[in-house]
Amino acid sequence: MITVLLVDDHPVVRMGLRGMLEADPRITVAGEAGSGDEAVARARQLAPDVVLMDLRMPGGDGVSATARILAERPESRVIVLTTYENDQDIVRAVEAGAAGYLLKDTSVADLVSAVAAAHRGETVLSPSVATRLVGRMRAPAAETLSRRETEVLALVARGLTNAEIGRRLFISEATVKTHLLRIFGKLGVSDRTAAVTTALDRGLLPPLNRTPGHSP
The missing domain is CATH 3.40.50.2300 (Response regulator)
Structure with missing residues (x-):
């Protein structure tokens, strides 16, 4: 038994x-x-x-x-x-x-x-x-996100716009976009939603309830 x-x-x-x-x-x-x-x-x-x-x-x-x-x-x-x-x-x-x-x-x-x-x-x-x-x-080992890139993506996952992220991190909106483009390249994606989803799947971000769809 x-x-x-x-x-x-x-x-x-x-x-x-x-x-x-x-x-x-x-x-x-x-x-x-x-x-x-x-x-x-x-x-x-x-x-x-x-x-x-x-x-x-x-x-x-x-x-x-x-x-x-x-x-x-x-x-x-x-x-x-x-x-x-x-x-x-x-x-x-x-x-x-x-x-x-x-x-x-x-x-x-x-x-x-x-x-x-x-x-x-x-x-x-x-x-x-x-x-x-x-x-x-x-799969080949994914490039590691930098601390700042992780901070930016975590705020994207919470639904913040580029301008809001810039104000939160005290950086320009252009710098936010630069970080996002680097994140897209490292994760092999082309938009914010895919970046968040991929990062969650790979354990690069903690589980969240919200995935935004703003353009970079």
Whole structure:
């Protein structure tokens, strides 16, 4: 019997996962948690074989919870189950020791197979996640943004215009445009929106809720 701990801050999601997994006679859900901190405590109490871990939750995110659980119980296997698949999230999860990274549109059969495979010690990845990881490994190393370029792009991501960025950083609007053109060249993009999106995917900026579309 494979014991599973479900970690998700939405009770209805946990209920659905429990029903899907326990339909397979090899799997039993030993417990549930609704936050990263609770996941660590429940894993310590229940010693599950597999943990299905949501990525973004209150009370400690899934990546930090994964690292903490595996530090205490390395024999457990953690599978991230999330709606997010940007490069930064994937790499952080893998570096924390996750045995798998699945998206929430994964079929029931594939989810059950992934739990069993992780329990056997295998790595399980959604096809799109595997493609992103391979592409990241094959891509040439991206040029690093300078501190000032990072500051400019972070303000672009917050929706500021070139004039507003210039006032905030005490530089001219022309200098802002020069920084943006250098950023575009380093990231291989041609506009502000693509620059922000690419920088987020590569982990050069923290996750944000707003992506502007002003011209440079």
